[in-house]
Amino acid sequence: MRYFVSAGWPYLYDVPGLHNCVPMLFADVTARFLRSRGDEVFYLCGGDEHGSRVEFVAKGLGKRPQELVDEKYRETVPLLKAMGISVDSFGRTSDPRHKEFVRSFLLELRERGKVSAKPVEVPYCPRCSKHLPDRFLQGRCPHCGDTTYGGQCGNKRACGKMIASMRDGRCALCGETVEFRAREHWVLPVSPYRLRIMPHVGSDRRNQAEVVRRVEETFRDIPEVTLTRDTSWGIPLVESERERTVYSWADSLLAKISGAPEELWKDAATRKLFFLGMDGVPFYGVLLPSLLLAAEKGHSVSHWTLLPNEVLIYEGGVCSKSTGTGIWLKEALSVLEGDFWRFHIYYTYARAEKHADFRWERFVEAVNTLLIHGLEESVTRAVAAPSAGEVDRERLGNIRASFAEVDTAGAFRRTLELVIDPGVSRATLLEAMPLLGCFIPRIAERALRRLEGSADRIFDGRPLSHQELRVRYQALVDERRDRQTLQEEVTNLRADSLCVCPINLKEQ
Secondary structure, rough: OOOEEEEEEEEEEOOOOOHHHHHHHHHHHHHHHHHHHEEEEEEEEEEEEOHHHHHHHHHHHHOHHHHHHHHHHHHHHHHHHOOOOOOEEEEEEEOOOHHHHHHHHHHHHHHHHEEEEEEEEEEOOOOOOOOHHHHHHHEEOOOOOEEOOEEEEEOOOOOEEEEOOEEEEEEEOOOOEEEEEEEEEEEEOOOHHHHHHHEEEOOOOOOOHHHHHHHEEEHOOOOOOEEEEEOOOHHHHHHHHOOOOOOOHHHHHHHHOOOOOOOHHHHHOEEEEEEEEEEHHHHHHHHHHHHHHHHHOOOOOOEEEEEEEEEEEEOOOOEOOOEEEEEEHHHHHHHHHHHHHHHHHHHHHHHOOOOOOOOHHHHHHHHHHHHHHHHHHHHHHHHOOOOOOOOHHHHHHHHHHHHHOOOOOHHHHHHHHHHOOOOHHHHHHHHHHHHHHOOOHHHHHHHHHHHHHOOOOOOOOOOOOHHHHHHHHHHHHHHHHHHOOOOHHHHHHHHHHOOOOOOOHHHH
């Protein structure tokens, strides 16, 4: 069977954190399992490099946008490799081939009348004397009343709906009340494609009803999507109008097409698995398939599965790079190998927690109890047993069934219970290690070598100390922050406080 597996694309302007990896890690598990059973898999991820946030963060740092994303790309890719994320391709939306693909794709839609250029009411700040891309419009969500920015509610936990017009809109940069002025933009009607899309939208059992509800609501509330924005850092559709570029969501969604072999998208039998945050459901469930159907180039929207993950928070609070609150990959991987962080993500979700709330004490207790003690002891007992024993086909079959249903939490829970079971046989462990390796590949490989008699231990035998780890980790984060210039500090604070981008220091 053929699979296209994709994870949500991280913005390449930020410090990469563990929370950025959650969709990629869930996609990675599925891709590894599908490959192990002989399926044809193409796992695509990449960096979302365009849009107003990148442009203004670069400006706040005194850099050109391309310079900023090049720098972040060089920093991020090695960290993802250290996390064991087994992508077949990691794309970039600033790649010239992708930019030409998007430009040609949308220009052809315009020529065929599927996209029109028409006046759209967009926010204008009289104090800044500029039209505002939606990331710089601040107000209140008309659905839940929360403070939000742009075209989607920022309350990802409780709402996350797309917004046609917010309440009490003002400029996020200066606080001035905005005016709405007509400005020509390219618009794609999406409501004509609803009946062709809805029968194919699916999810796992836990999220099926919520995913369908959010897609239906989007079709109801947002009958058309504006495909261009007033920002110069992006893909211009008309050379003479470089201040108007492709909406970064449309840009990054089309990268799923430009970055994959064409036959995957032309084959109606290809299973398409999209791993994303819940806030991405309206875009992956409505905008991307609508673009493909509008193009009429034979792209299939069948077997369209959206697999959202919840928000990762840090000790009860939201991750924030400026305050050092969160698990940042560079420092995290300096104190522990990537498999321990992978274990934390899967273990937390396997416990059916609504949000993965990271706590150092709970993290270390689980690692010490289940891995350093539980897995080590289980393998040691099996190696010392007089015979390999019988293979537990039933339990292994249940694990594979969970994988096949894309029930990652259930597959992890059953796999972990099996490999730390005091009575598990060596024969069963030998077959279970490749399944465990989908989650924690390096640890599973060491355990397999131990079972085969070519290694003494899986771990060094010392339990982790949460106090020691936390102190070492925080010292590295503080060291990074101490190296920041005043300009970088203000940029980070501004970006975090507004959820958008900083202004240049010279403008203050």
